[in-house]
Amino acid sequence: MSLPAAFFHVHFGFSWLGLLTVALPLLPNIAWALTPSHHREGPVVYCGRFWELAETVTRLLFILGFIWLANRHFTQFLLPAAAGIFLTFYYFRWILYFTKKCNPRVLEKKFAGIPVPMAVFPVVYFLIMAVWFQNLPLILIVAAFGVFHIRNTLLVTRRPDEAAAAGVH
Structure with a gap:
């Protein structure tokens, strides 16, 4: 089975749609960064220099x-609608966070059995959008970012005693 040829017709050039795709999930993050009480209480678990660097590089x-x-080349509009569902869940969690006096546990709490939904939802959103953009390099980069981001988020949201039991410091 081969990929459609459109996945390989990527060229260098500015995309307003790409900028919008990236900007939408960043809006609540900007509000979070401007909020004075956004830090987690207690010690923070460090996930390792390699993992943090890998996440940062793939994010960039x-x-x-x-x-x-x-x-x-774009496919049908079903994919952006599906991505929009994950973006809506992501925004909903942010709204809960800001209406619950900026409690970080709201962001870390499982949703429908999904651990660290605030890491999973944007990754799925970006992955679906990369597929809609029919951009194979972008799909691979977002998938790699997803692995690093979800792994790191799982580690840093653990309590220090849980992390020590798992061998993470």
Whole structure:
């Protein structure tokens, strides 16, 4: 089975749609950064220099990829609708966070059995959008980012005693 040829017709050029795709999930993060009481109480679990660097590099690459690796071929609008569902869940959790006096546990709590939904929802959103953009390099970068981001989030949201029991410091 081969991928459609459109996945390989990516060119370098600015994409307003790519910028919008990246900007939408960042809006609540900007509000969070401007909130004075956004820090987690107690010690923070460190997930390792390699893992943090890998997450940061892949995040930067996928942001640049959405904005600068354009593909003019798009599939049906079912994919953006599906991505919109995950973005809506993500926004809903942020609304809960800001209406619950900025309690970080609201962001960490499971949703429908999904651990760390605040890490999972944006990754799924970006992955679906990368598929809709029919951009294979972007799909691979977002998938790698997802692995690093979800792994790191799972580690840093553990209590220090749980992390020590798992061998993470």
